[in-house]
Amino acid sequence: MIDLFNQPRPELGNQFEDDALLRSYLRRMLPAELLDTVRPSLFEMGALAGGELYRMQLAEREIEPVLTQWDAWGERIDRVTTTPLWQRGERLAAEYGLVAEAYEQGYGRFSRTVQFALVYLFHPSSDFVTCPLAMTDGAARTLLRSGNQALIERALPHLTSRDPAHFWISGQWMTESTGGSEVGRSQTVAVQEDGGWRLYGRKWFTSAVTSQLALALARPLGNPPGGRGLALFYLELHGQDGKLNHIHVNRLKDKLGTRKLPTAELALEGTPALPVSGLDNGVRNIIPMLHLTRAWNSVTAVSTMRRGLALAEDYARRRVAFGAPLSEQPLHRDTLAGVQAETAAAFLLTFTLVDLLGREEAGELVEGEEALLRLLTSIVKLATGRQAVAAASEVLELFGGAGYVEDTGLPLLLRDSQVFPIWEGTTNVLALDALRALLADGTGLWLLRERVEDITRSVSDPRLVTAAQTAESAVAAAAAWLERNAGSGEGLEAGARRFAMTLGRAFGLALLAEHADWALREEDDGRYINAAVRFAQMGVDLIFSE
Ligand SMILES: Cc1cc2nc3c(=O)[nH]c(=O)nc-3n(C[C@H](O)[C@H](O)[C@H](O)COP(=O)(O)OP(=O)(O)OC[C@H]3O[C@@H](n4cnc5c(N)ncnc54)[C@H](O)[C@@H]3O)c2cc1C
Numbered sequence: 001m002i003d004l005f006n007q008p009r010p011e012l013g014n015q016f017e018d019d020a021l022l023r024s025y026l027r028r029m030l031p032a033e034l035l036d037t038v039r040p041s042l043f044e045m046g047a048l049a050g051g052e053l054y055r056m057q058l059a060e061r062e063i064e065p066v067l068t069q070w071d072a073w074g075e076r077i078d079r080v081t082t083t084p085l086w087q088r089g090e091r092l093a094a095e096y097g098l099v100a101e102a103y104e105q106g107y108g109r110f111s112r113t114v115q116f117a118l119v120y121l122f123h124p125s126s127d128f129v130t131c132p133l134a135m136t137d138g139a140a141r142t143l144l145r146s147g148n149q150a151l152i153e154r155a156l157p158h159l160t161s162r163d164p165a166h167f168w169i170s171g172q173w174m175t176e177s178t179g180g181s182e183v184g185r186s187q188t189v190a191v192q193e194d195g196g197w198r199l200y201g202r203k204w205f206t207s208a209v210t211s212q213l214a215l216a217l218a219r220p221l222g223n224p225p226g227g228r229g230l231a232l233f234y235l236e237l238h239g240q241d242g243k244l245n246h247i248h249v250n251r252l253k254d255k256l257g258t259r260k261l262p263t264a265e266l267a268l269e270g271t272p273a274l275p276v277s278g279l280d281n282g283v284r285n286i287i288p289m290l291h292l293t294r295a296w297n298s299v300t301a302v303s304t305m306r307r308g309l310a311l312a313e314d315y316a317r318r319r320v321a322f323g324a325p326l327s328e329q330p331l332h333r334d335t336l337a338g339v340q341a342e343t344a345a346a347f348l349l350t351f352t353l354v355d356l357l358g359r360e361e362a363g364e365l366v367e368g369e370e371a372l373l374r375l376l377t378s379i380v381k382l383a384t385g386r387q388a389v390a391a392a393s394e395v396l397e398l399f400g401g402a403g404y405v406e407d408t409g410l411p412l413l414l415r416d417s418q419v420f421p422i423w424e425g426t427t428n429v430l431a432l433d434a435l436r437a438l439l440a441d442g443t444g445l446w447l448l449r450e451r452v453e454d455i456t457r458s459v460s461d462p463r464l465v466t467a468a469q470t471a472e473s474a475v476a477a478a479a480a481w482l483e484r485n486a487g488s489g490e491g492l493e494a495g496a497r498r499f500a501m502t503l504g505r506a507f508g509l510a511l512l513a514e515h516a517d518w519a520l521r522e523e524d525d526g527r528y529i530n531a532a533v534r535f536a537q538m539g540v541d542l543i544f545s546e
Helices: 019-027 031-052 053-059 084-095 098-104 107-126 128-145 149-159 289-316 330-361 368-400 400-404 411-417 428-438 443-458 462-485 490-494 496-523 527-537
Strands: 066-070 077-083 170-173 189-193 196-207 213-220 231-237 249-252 262-275
Touching: 019 031, 019 077, 019 107, 019 149, 019 330, 019 496, 031 107, 053 084, 053 107, 066 249, 077 249, 084 107, 098 107, 107 289, 107 330, 128 149, 128 170, 128 196, 128 213, 128 231, 128 289, 128 527, 149 213, 170 196, 189 262, 196 231, 213 262, 213 496, 262 462, 262 527, 289 330, 289 368, 289 411, 330 496, 330 527, 368 400, 368 428, 368 496, 411 462, 428 443, 428 490, 428 496, 443 462, 443 496, 462 490, 462 496, 490 496, 496 527
Parallel strands: 170 213
Antiparallel strands: 066 077, 189 196, 196 262, 213 231, 231 262, 249 262
């Protein structure tokens, strides 16, 4: 009898315990007492993500949400049933305050860091429950910013509840078939009937159609075309009778990834709605929501990178080829080191954005930092979105054939990652957005440059000085390019992505050098020096790469 050889399956441990960078970063950023307070919930979430939820995710691989349009007696019901992991994920999200944490402000300026550390642990085992959570967070903030007291009193207690029975989820209904980037062409109209507003139209991508409420863009009848003529509306999906409120679910999208997330095409056929703030400028009024969903996108992108890395690192220790574990083969180790460096830079970039967001909400930004926050919201989203796709592809290859086989659960990483650069604004759309913001007010770039220069001056290890200088000269090159091309129209637009990616990668490198310097000094841990050197070698200046 031949003793058949089985390939080793990768295992996940406690995802908080196993994440040296997360723990090191939190030690650096949070007051020790605060970290002691939040550690138990981070530990619990790490255990859930690496244990029960991950096992459910693998076991439910073939279960998908189901749309039932008609009941047995011919009534149109359009009921969407989500998967068991989704239902569990929604409850956990409420209990762990994955939205509430930010609004309770229990940890002041660190509330966002704590919230997003939990989200970062939760996301890769959640099958994208985080998508509607992002929109829920965005809706809470948009309503608060609108100052509409009636809607705040009605919805905020639900959106920020820790009680699963009271927790509500919000959708964000913008995209129509006429354009997701150019929402100004939206065709949904708002009509005044019987003293209230009703919406008529078709929404082309609406994720988590199982939500209780949505913020939607629609054009009040008679308003001019374009974004300014749109207004932002609040609507609840179900009426008193529990039935959908003049909404038909035409179909669920048949998507490459995020398949547990029910993304629907909707027909609005007189859906009752309330204006959130006035009857125009809807695109401007929904911006607070977009800023938050973009931050969530960055956090979930980097946490997916981290998941791929955790699995690949574990596999490398188990899988033997040519007489030794992969983890001892220099080229395999070197390939892993590339993913480690990308993940570390993406993590620090993302949590720097999160820190700014937390300080903004605690009223602790210093002059000009709003502009930096605005710039980084676009830059970090677009940089991490692209990094996540590249990392997932590399991770699959690190598994060889197993990475290509569906029931290992690995291809999911690649299919799911591909959404990060598309929704919440594509790479190009965000690059143009960043450019426009900088042409109107260059403060954000000025501050970013200053921060990178400070890092270059502060790091002491010569390898980190070189890495930080690489970042500094890339940012300087990007700034010079912007100055040279400011009036050049087509040339400026064509270079927007390279410009934005340069800022993202260079800032990521500088932040990595900064953390490496701290970790060496305070934790006697030199691993981030290697990551910084490696990241610098992989190239951060894309402006002159042609
Ligand atoms: C899984 C999934 C879920 C989604 N859920 C939601 C949701 O819940 N709510 C919602 O409102 N939307 C949702 N969307 C829609 C998403 O936000 C849009 O698909 C996205 O914004 C892009 O819009 P579009 O599809 O119309 O592409 P287009 O706008 O047609 O873009 C096509 C291409 O053109 C490029 N492009 C566009 N304009 C320019 C320009 N000026 N210069 C250079 N390049 C340009 C884009 O970068 C892109 O590569 C979802 C999408 C996906 C994939």
